[in-house]
Amino acid sequence: MQRVLFPLLMIGLTFLPACEPSETAKKTDDTSIESRVIDPVTITKTAYKGEADTKTQPTVDDEKANAAIAESQTTASKSASIKPAYRKAHEDLDATLWMQTSAEYYATCRQAYRLAEKQLATAIDTPTWSADLVQQAELSGHQSDKNDLPTAVILDIDETVLDNSPYQARRIREDGSFTPETWKTWVEEATASPVPGVKEFLQVAKDSGVEVFFVTNRENAVEHATRRNLEELGLIEPDAVDRILSKRERDEWTSDKTTRRAHIAKRYRILLLIGDDLNDFVSIGEKPSSQARHDLAVEHADMWGTQWIQLPNANYGGWERSVYDWDDSAEDTVKLKKKYGALQAE
Numbered sequence: 001m002q003r004v005l006f007p008l009l010m011i012g013l014t015f016l017p018a019c020e021p022s023e024t025a026k027k028t029d030d031t032s033i034e035s036r037v038i039d040p041v042t043i044t045k046t047a048y049k050g051e052a053d054t055k056t057q058p059t060v061d062d063e064k065a066n067a068a069i070a071e072s073q074t075t076a077s078k079s080a081s082i083k084p085a086y087r088k089a090h091e092d093l094d095a096t097l098w099m100q101t102s103a104e105y106y107a108t109c110r111q112a113y114r115l116a117e118k119q120l121a122t123a124i125d126t127p128t129w130s131a132d133l134v135q136q137a138e139l140s141g142h143q144s145d146k147n148d149l150p151t152a153v154i155l156d157i158d159e160t161v162l163d164n165s166p167y168q169a170r171r172i173r174e175d176g177s178f179t180p181e182t183w184k185t186w187v188e189e190a191t192a193s194p195v196p197g198v199k200e201f202l203q204v205a206k207d208s209g210v211e212v213f214f215v216t217n218r219e220n221a222v223e224h225a226t227r228r229n230l231e232e233l234g235l236i237e238p239d240a241v242d243r244i245l246s247k248r249e250r251d252e253w254t255s256d257k258t259t260r261r262a263h264i265a266k267r268y269r270i271l272l273l274i275g276d277d278l279n280d281f282v283s284i285g286e287k288p289s290s291q292a293r294h295d296l297a298v299e300h301a302d303m304w305g306t307q308w309i310q311l312p313n314a315n316y317g318g319w320e321r322s323v324y325d326w327d328d329s330a331e332d333t334v335k336l337k338k339k340y341g342a343l344q345a346e
């Protein structure tokens with residue numbers, strides 16, 4: 001019935017003069033299609049924020065946006081007063097809502113940690129098994145004294161163990177971006193929630209006699225707050241030995257986590273690496289392109305879901321930074337323009 005009624009309704013609207021805006025109304029209507037078409041080079045934070053004066057606003061335009069607009073023009077809006085959708089939301093809105101409200105985010109995280117639990121048993125029973133590429137090479141093919149090492153798992157913290165989406169939500173409400181100052185304030189509140197499934201996984205690791213290390217790119221200066229957060233969530237014992245390896249805790253512990261994995265691999269056989277960023281698993285080198293990152297993930301295809309467990313993070317990470325060429329200090333508008341340029345429509 002709907003299939004019949006909708007075309008009839010659209011035909012009716014086309015021939016109803018009352019539904020067609022007058023020429024005057026068209027010219028003065030800020031929401032007309034023409035007023036949406038602008039040059040991406042001129043996009044400004046004001047346009048991004050979607051403030052009140054749409055007439056003076058440069059709006060987002062690239063070939064794809066124009067194509068979408070043209071398409072909407074030829075359908076609904078051409079024949080009636082229906083306006084094309086006009087997006088002016090913060091660019092992190094959907095990703096943050098997905099993480100905070102969706103059943104799918106919960107399910108994906110839970111699934112990842114359930115898989116980690118299953119892999120743990122196999123990993124413990126396989127003496128040549130290691131999730132660290134260097135250690136894996138040492139153990140494979142020949143008997144090594146490292147086969148007898150005690151076992152450990154390594155987890156990243158942000159968006160792997162702790163859910164920082166409230167921090168993202170604050171930035172969206174304030175229409176702002178990440179800054180080291182606001183991040184530090186959030187971290188020191190120590191109120192992040194656990195990522196779904198992590199608590200259960202850590203219990204299984206503990207019951208299996210496996211040590212748990214947290215290798216994080218949080219600065220060492222906030223390790224006390226991080227520890228407090230993890231303690232309050234029951235993810236580490238208050239009297240536990242320090243197993244949080246923060247960035248720059250030692251001179252050689254840079255944002256590349258390889259040196260920290262090597263430090264742990266000296267004394268433990270590393271069963272699993274769990275993280276939300278490629279950097280949590282393998283050295284990515286200096287500012288790799290998105291394609292290089294993707295190629296690296298494909299190169300290690302056999303590691304995913306076996307030794308390496310990936311958590312979802314559509315909000316931020318190396319994937320986003322590589323899109324804007326790792327130029328963190330660039331203006332938001334410059335980053336946004338690069339993001340539009342990276343879209344693949346074919």
Ligand SMILES: [Mg+2]
Binds near residue numbers: 156158277
């Ligand atoms: Mg992380």
